[in-house]
Amino acid sequence: MRTTRLRSVALAAVAAAVLGSLAACGESSDDGDGVTITVEGWRPGDKQATIDAVKKQAAAFNKEHPDITVKPVEWQWNAQTFPAQLAGGTLPISFRVPFTDTKGLVERKQVADVDAEVRELPYFDKLNPTVLAAAQGTDGKVYGLPSDVYANALHYNRDLFTKAGLDPDKPPTTWEEVRAAAKQINERTGATGYAEMTTSNTGGWILTTLTYALGGRMEAEEGDAFTATVDNPQTEEALQLLHDMRWTDESFSGGTAYDWNSINQAFAAGKVGMYISGSDIYNALVTTSAIDPEMYGLTAVPMGDSPDAGALGGGSVNVVSAKASEAEAEAAVAWADFFRVRKYTDQDAAVADAKTQSAADQPVGTPTFPIFDEASYTTYQEWVKDYVNVPLDQMTGYTSKMFDLTLVAEPPAQTQAVYGALDPVVQKVLSDENADIPALLKAADASVQQILDKG
Amino acid sequence: MSRVGGPALVRGPARRRTSVASVVARWWRGGAATLVFLLPMLLVFGLFSWWPIARTAVMSLQETNLVGPAEWVGLENFRTVLADPLLPTALRNTAVFAALAFVFGYPIPLVMAVVFSSLRRLRGLYACLAYLPVVVPPAVAVLLWKTFYDAGSGGVFNTILGWVGIGPVPWLESAGWVLPSLVMEATWAAAGGTVIIYLAALTTVPQELYDAASADGAGVLGKIWHVTLPHLRSVLLITLILQIIGTAQVFLEPYLFTGGGPSHASLTLLLLIYEYAFGSTTGGGDYGPATALSLMMAVALALLSWIYFRLTRGWSD
Numbered sequence: 001m002r003t004t005r006l007r008s009v010a011l012a013a014v015a016a017a018v019l020g021s022l023a024a025c026g027e028s029s030d031d032g033d034g035v036t037i038t039v040e041g042w043r044p045g046d047k048q049a050t051i052d053a054v055k056k057q058a059a060a061f062n063k064e065h066p067d068i069t070v071k072p073v074e075w076q077w078n079a080q081t082f083p084a085q086l087a088g089g090t091l092p093i094s095f096r097v098p099f100t101d102t103k104g105l106v107e108r109k110q111v112a113d114v115d116a117e118v119r120e121l122p123y124f125d126k127l128n129p130t131v132l133a134a135a136q137g138t139d140g141k142v143y144g145l146p147s148d149v150y151a152n153a154l155h156y157n158r159d160l161f162t163k164a165g166l167d168p169d170k171p172p173t174t175w176e177e178v179r180a181a182a183k184q185i186n187e188r189t190g191a192t193g194y195a196e197m198t199t200s201n202t203g204g205w206i207l208t209t210l211t212y213a214l215g216g217r218m219e220a221e222e223g224d225a226f227t228a229t230v231d232n233p234q235t236e237e238a239l240q241l242l243h244d245m246r247w248t249d250e251s252f253s254g255g256t257a258y259d260w261n262s263i264n265q266a267f268a269a270g271k272v273g274m275y276i277s278g279s280d281i282y283n284a285l286v287t288t289s290a291i292d293p294e295m296y297g298l299t300a301v302p303m304g305d306s307p308d309a310g311a312l313g314g315g316s317v318n319v320v321s322a323k324a325s326e327a328e329a330e331a332a333v334a335w336a337d338f339f340r341v342r343k344y345t346d347q348d349a350a351v352a353d354a355k356t357q358s359a360a361d362q363p364v365g366t367p368t369f370p371i372f373d374e375a376s377y378t379t380y381q382e383w384v385k386d387y388v389n390v391p392l393d394q395m396t397g398y399t400s401k402m403f404d405l406t407l408v409a410e411p412p413a414q415t416q417a418v419y420g421a422l423d424p425v426v427q428k429v430l431s432d433e434n435a436d437i438p439a440l441l442k443a444a445d446a447s448v449q450q451i452l453d454k455g
Numbered sequence: 456m457s458r459v460g461g462p463a464l465v466r467g468p469a470r471r472r473t474s475v476a477s478v479v480a481r482w483w484r485g486g487a488a489t490l491v492f493l494l495p496m497l498l499v500f501g502l503f504s505w506w507p508i509a510r511t512a513v514m515s516l517q518e519t520n521l522v523g524p525a526e527w528v529g530l531e532n533f534r535t536v537l538a539d540p541l542l543p544t545a546l547r548n549t550a551v552f553a554a555l556a557f558v559f560g561y562p563i564p565l566v567m568a569v570v571f572s573s574l575r576r577l578r579g580l581y582a583c584l585a586y587l588p589v590v591v592p593p594a595v596a597v598l599l600w601k602t603f604y605d606a607g608s609g610g611v612f613n614t615i616l617g618w619v620g621i622g623p624v625p626w627l628e629s630a631g632w633v634l635p636s637l638v639m640e641a642t643w644a645a646a647g648g649t650v651i652i653y654l655a656a657l658t659t660v661p662q663e664l665y666d667a668a669s670a671d672g673a674g675v676l677g678k679i680w681h682v683t684l685p686h687l688r689s690v691l692l693i694t695l696i697l698q699i700i701g702t703a704q705v706f707l708e709p710y711l712f713t714g715g716g717p718s719h720a721s722l723t724l725l726l727l728i729y730e731y732a733f734g735s736t737t738g739g740g741d742y743g744p745a746t747a748l749s750l751m752m753a754v755a756l757a758l759l760s761w762i763y764f765r766l767t768r769g770w771s772d
Contacts (some may be wrong), residue, residue, distance in 0.1 A: 079733065083740065087521040108520040108740055192607070199714045255606035256628050257713065320521055421665075427717035430631050447540075 033285035034067040035327045036368040039335050041072025042097035043288060050287050052229055053360035059329045060352070068331040077101070079318075079416070086322065093324050094105075094332035096316035096340075097135035100205075100415040102144065105319065106137035112320040115141040117333040123345045126372045132299045132407055135317045145333060147340035149315035150278035151407055152209045153398045154178070156297040157191075164188040171299035171397045175241060176275065178302060182251035184412050185273035194245055195272040196426070200259045203426035204419030205410075206276050208312055212408045215306025218418060219411040219452070226413040226452045230422065231445035234304070239429050239437045247433045256430040276301060278314060279398060282390060287326045293390070298367065299397025300405060310406035313369055344371055347383045351395035354387035365390045367399050374403050417451045495714035508753075515747040520740065532743035536731075536751070539744075544719050545727040551634050552723060553702035560642035565691070567646065568653030569679060582654055593644065597711040600640045601627075604712075627650075627713050630720035637708040637721060649694055654689040657683065692770060696763050700764055701755055724752055 041054040047272040051074075077097050085091040097105060105111045118124060119142060125147070127165075135144045138370065158168035164185040172178040176268045184191030197206050208218050216234025221225045245251045254271055264281065266272045268289035279298065285291040318336035320329045343350040357364045364390030370377035381388075411418050426442045429435045464647070466736040516534055519525035536542060571581050588596065603611040604626035604683075626636045660683060668678045677755075706725035709715055715722035731745035 081733075083521050083733065083742075104740065109523055110520060190608075199716055253607055254609075255625075257606075257716065259714075424716065424718040431625065431717035431720075 005190045007043070019100055022068040034069060035325075036064075036071065037093040037324075037328050037331050037333045037335070038053060038071045038073050038157065039143075039339075040075040040092050042074055043076045043284075044074055045288050046074075047290075049360040050362060053356055053362050054149075056360070057339055057353070061335060062146065064338070065331070065334060068334065069344050070331070070335050086429050089323065091321045091323070092213075093328050094318060094322050094335050095321070096147070096318050097144075098316060099146075099314050100201075100410055100419070102134060102317045103137065104414075104416065105116050107145050110322050112139055112322050112324050112329050114145075114320050114329050116143055117330055118142045121145070121337055121341075123334075123341075126376070128370060128372055130313070131315065131371055131406060133409065134315065135413075144317035144319035145336045145341055147319050147336070148280065149313065149371055150280045151311035151313045151369050151402065151405055152206075152225040152276055152301055153279040153311075153367075154274055154276055154299050154301050155267065155281060155300065156274045157267065157270060157272065157294045157295050158171060158297045158394065159270065160185050160189055160191050161297070163178070163208060164273075166239065168297055168394075169425050171297060172302060173299075173397075176303050179241065179245055179249065179251070180243055182273060183249040186251045186253050189251070189273075191271055191273055192266070193249070193251035193273045195252065195254065195258055195263055195266065195275045196256065196276070196430070197258045197260060197263050197277070198256055198423060198426050198430060201416055201419035201423060202259055203424075204422030205312075207235065207238060207422050207426050208411065208419065209276055209301060210241070212310050212312045214238060214300050214304035216309075217308070217408075217411075218422075218448070219413055221412065228418075228445050228448035230418075230448050230453055231441040234306070236437055236441055239425070240440070242426065243433075245436065246430050251444065252430065256427070267291075279402070280366050280368050282395075283363045285392075286363045293394075296394055296412060297393060297397070297401075298395040300401045301338070304407075310408035312410060313407040314410055315369070325375075338397075341371065344376055344380050350380055350383040353382035356388055358387040361389075363390045364388050364391060367395055367402060369394075369402070394412065394445075416449050416452075418448050421447045421451060475478055475681060511746045511749055515750045516743075518743050521742065528743065531547050532709070532747035535744045536748045539727075540620070540729055541719065541722065542748075545724045546720050548634065548719075548721060549703060549723045549725075552638060552705050553699060554640065555638040559638060560702075561695065563642060564646045564649035565653055565687075568650045568657060569683060570656040571650070572654060573675075582651065585650045588644050589647040591644070593707050596640070596644050597708070600643075601712065604636060628717055630717060633717065633721045634714060637679065637705075637712060640712075641702075641705070641708050643696075651695065652690060653675045653687065657688050660686045685767075688770060698759055699763075700760065703752070703756060721759065722762065724748070728752075 002427040024364075037397070039058075041058070042050050054072045058072045061070050062068065073092055075095055077095070081099060082091070097111075102111075116280050128149075130151050131146045135146045136140055137143055139171045154171065156168075156171055161168040164181075165188060166181055166184060172181050178194065184193070185191055186193035197203060211218060211232070211234045211425070214234035214237055216229075216238075217231040218228070218230050218235075220229050246256070254266065255286075258266065260277070263272065263275055263277070264285055267275055268291040269283050270335075282298065283295060286293070287297065301311055303311075318332075318340055324332060338349075342352045354364045364384060365381070422443055428440055429437065514525070515529060516529060517525040518532075520526045557712055567585055571578055571585070574581065592595045593598075605611070606614065606623065606625045606628045607613065608617060608623045610623065610626075612626065613623040616624060624632060626632050664686075665680045668682050673681060702727050705723050707720040707728065709726050710724050712730065715726050726734075728745050728748050729743040731748065
């Protein structure tokens, strides 16, 4: 009998402990004396050096804000797991979401309104309006602090260029040159000449990048209404180019089913000659895919002759969980300011950040896109030049042109859904030699219009 | 009197006590004990199976973001699903997957079990080897098969085919190849479990029947047709309906291998449900349509199972 009672007590204790530990996930507290928040720290798979660097930054922040305790945790944006994390209370209080997803989260009331907190920041009025727009809801309120802004760029493998008899210091500047280089790499090295992301909405993302580069657009805005313009000559030209590279040149020899992660891995493993992704992808290639810096090359996506040709820009918005209290939201914005943005306006912050990152062997100086303007970006580069450890001389194809590029924001309405509707179009062109491109575009246009009408 | 009255006075309450005790004992013996022992299972099932099913039914009539209060929308979610042009695609792909799995995946374990059971030596080893893929975690198995299916000439299958001058085959990257490729991996991954079930059933077949069949001049195929299969009939009927339900709910392979691509060629019903709720094709966050389609599918499968068992009621005797 006693044994049974003891067992019951022990079971109850274990159950209480389990429930307690479950409740502690996504822990935050606001006890009057101070506030404790969990924040996005590092990505799954990041090296220990990255984790240590973030922890050092958190310690510095806690010192600067004695009333706030920041606890960085491993986290990466994932649209699939986000709702469950939010509902289950395991989401960090502060985290980043891509520009493409912010408006959807705002519409579904899944992130907090931090309009007042962000507007109080000293540099708020200096934020690039195109960049700030990504953090605003349709009501004009600000729902986060933008950071990590990039323009899509062309990444190339310098080793494969050399092996194929191409000059790695003269990367392609037109689409004809990209096509010829891809073919040459494939023929002479057996590696994939050019690869393209096609799954998890990335197919639509990169197709939109190509369309923008040729001067087209995917949506037209008239007042409050949006019209699908997917069926346009530039998108057709882009798809025809992909079709010819796939079926005529056979430059996609290594396959076509890539997403953001797998194409990075394939590129870092030396299997891919060229691909398009954000200009700051070098950071992820270093911290997650352990790329050999010697092989890396970065250049601008070739622009068409159209005056509307531009580089698709993107980035992240530092948002706050919808479940955060007012004090937690304030603390979260303070952390985003400290960790992600302040360094671009404050020399001490810039140097301290670069010093910490550099000491932990984290990439410093990877080209991004100015959150403010060209002058502040250049000034920031000056402040941190002693700590730059990325091969900038292998990135001049991009850095020499980045300020001449017209940054074009992603399709403003239903961005991810629009990209999702375009994925099958890209996949069809790359998987079916006889794909009817005009018919595909007509159907995709109708499908995107339906998404836009649904709102 | 006192002796008479005494016991009578005592007997009254004693009888009542006996009566209460016996009621409790009867109650205990008559099912309460069972109920108490069942309680943990009922709680676990209630919490993790029946409650979510009930919530699904409720959510299919609501619009919710899982944070704020839900809004009742009647049958709107069902209308949205039925009007979705992707529904016929998903339905067709699921049906093709189920049909391919029936044609190729269903007979293979049976053939393997019959062959293994006829072996005189190393039967256990072969059964163990057949079961091994079941032990491999599904995500690991998919990663492994991804290298087999690599579309480049360096992929494992394409290298082998290259030796005889075939290929390279775009296993997962062509609308024509993708479903057969998924069925092949799914069969590899699941066949071992069914083989074990068949092997267990085969041990119940009396050896005398085979001897008698031999005496009547039956060959190997004759013995299988006239002795083995009739004895396995009830097991075969069960594994068939389990396979139909399983393949109708196929999710893991298309999700991990292709995400439904290329160009929706491997989009299945379960993947569409996932896409509504968490995915990209529809923008995600549509929990109402996701639960509506889940409910429709559950009802359809329950109905199918009921019809199946009605039709096959006499066959397993």
